[in-house]
Amino acid sequence: MASKPNQKTDEITVTLTLEDDSELECVVLTTLDAGGKQYMALLPLREDGDEEEGEVYLYRYTQSADGLPVLENIESDEEYDIAAEAFDSWLDDQESNASAAMS
Numbered sequence: 001m002a003s004k005p006n007q008k009t010d011e012i013t014v015t016l017t018l019e020d021d022s023e024l025e026c027v028v029l030t031t032l033d034a035g036g037k038q039y040m041a042l043l044p045l046r047e048d049g050d051e052e053e054g055e056v057y058l059y060r061y062t063q064s065a066d067g068l069p070v071l072e073n074i075e076s077d078e079e080y081d082i083a084a085e086a087f088d089s090w091l092d093d094q095e096s097n098a099s100a101a102m103s
Contacts, residue, residue: 014042014071016057031061034086035079038062040071041087058083 012028026042033039040061058080059071074080 013045014040014069016042016071026057029056030087030090032083032086032090035082037079039074039083039086041090056087058087 013025014028016024016026018024025045027045029041029043031038031040038061040059042057042059044055044057058074060074060079060083062070062072064070074083
């Protein structure tokens, strides 16, 4: 996984290596604390660097002993449900904040 600023938006991006060894660049939407662990929500980017709409990837987020970020697959349905609920709550907060700003 590599982290770098997106040239267009200055957002942090990561490059995921998929099971077929292809790479997928994603923008980091947020990190979440839930169930005593941290998670990262990633949104895939299109080839032109714009954000795709739709699917968001959730990974367990930790740091290695030398401080480097580490993303791990969420293996259990129970843990995924905890991370997904935290993401849904974060998303609701973002929508509420956007609505309040427009008022």
